[in-house]
Amino acid sequence: MTSYALYGALEQGFAYGLMVIGVYLTFRILDFPDLTVDGSLPLGAAVSAVAITAGYSPVLSIFMATCAGFLAGVVTGILNTKFKILHLLASILTMIALYSINLRIMGRPNMTLLGKDTVVDWFMNTTQIVPYISTPILFGVICVIAVVVLIWFMHTELGLAFLATGNNKQMITSQGVNTDTVIICGVGLSNALVATSGALVAQNQGAADVNMGVGTIIAGLASVIIGETVFGDKTISRALIAALLGSILYRVAIALALGLKLGSFSITPSDLNLITALLVIFALVMPQVKKKLIARRA
């Protein structure tokens, strides 16, 4: 693996880092498997691209994407809590609806940002660092800030209620918390992060595409599970950091796989879904194998 490929993996890992953290929040903390993300990632990208094209500043466009993502999550949350639709189905409904909404927002299936100023250009011009190094730094800083803020949040009164809602609904209801509100806001927060990630990805690759969200949930899950397996999840703080690092490891693993050549056979990007599935299976099986090995030794 060349250092250039490594920088690329870092860039991708951090660009999708917020998405992975969002998936961690719903999947692990709220115990809410949320497929909305497949729609809210391109939603963030679409909103950001349209806003930039309309002349708004790239930073403001990211903020707009965040708000749009929050609303998408809120819709899923309301479908689940108020209309009693199964969480998985509620999130699929929002995801499907978002496909049409994203097309409406952009007015076409994809939108290029060529020649438009993005945060990536702005940061590169301000710092005068070469782009393949400056972009990972910019996205890395954003991710680290998000992780720090979330670690703090999870230790506040509201954060504890958030944690308990995913852990034991009856307990936190008996302590006077409306779990419906927590779920609606929690799924909203998660999708706000995912849409922000979508905006960053769009500005980085210079285009938004209505299909760019396909498989987001699986990539997110793979990253979360890899992070947990490698770095542990004893405390919330550790698990949040592990999720971010998992995002990078996942992209490194993908980059390594893409560079693999066995004689005349080489892996192409179309094999990525298979590789991701294998990665998730491997990460899920590894703890069991570890346990068995330890048991055998004892």
Place this chain on the structure above:
Amino acid sequence: MISIKGLSKAFHKGDVNEVIALDNVNLEVKDGDFITIIGSNGAGKSTFLNALAGSYPLDAGRVVLDNVDITKWPEYKRAALIGRVFQDPLLGTCAGASIEQNLAMALKRGKKRGLSLGVRGKDREFFKEKLSVLKLGIEDRLKTQTGLLSGGQRQALTMLMATLVRPHLLLLDEHTAALDPKTGGMILDLTAEIVESQNLTALMVTHNMNQAISMGNRLIMFHRGEIVLDIAGEEKKNLKVEDLLRRFSELRGEEGVSDRMLLC
């Protein structure tokens, strides 16, 4: 003061499986009353407690707690006034949070939760003091994950959490039934101690006749969704297990089926 009027609740309404769990139940509870509730399975004891806690909407009736009509209040809102301990010792605490985080959540029961730190330094001393009463040695393990505690320890913690902020009403739903006799006895002693020291108004469902007689100042018996026995004061003090068993078999006799008949 709790005034319960005409409480009715049926499950599977309009279905062949319709069960009338509560049938026009009336009860006046005075401040400081500690009422034990007995009755056979399906008599409506737990449904009654859950109805007071707001777990499901009622078909009819009113619940007035300390002059506030809480009939229409959702469960989470009633929690501001009501403390609860469940039969399942795992239900009252959050396994993924530490002991001190659980207590911090209980300290905020019914209050607004904001963005200030969940566990404050000054609360820790208070938590330690409260935990030391349990004599379980967990006062030095504030940061331990609650999921690592035993069922008995978690039930003791739940008991503490339900009463950390003084509740207007404490609901105990067979809270020692899932524990071994020794641990159950410990939880029961703790219950008596807390109820007395805070002068709480409490309702306790139990299947144990001895507990029902020895605890509290009043005893009620449920049968087919109705209160069929209400004994208080001196009369309760002189009550014997045999009296209750006789009462039980009388009720069974009314149904025309006794255990003896079933065994024949």
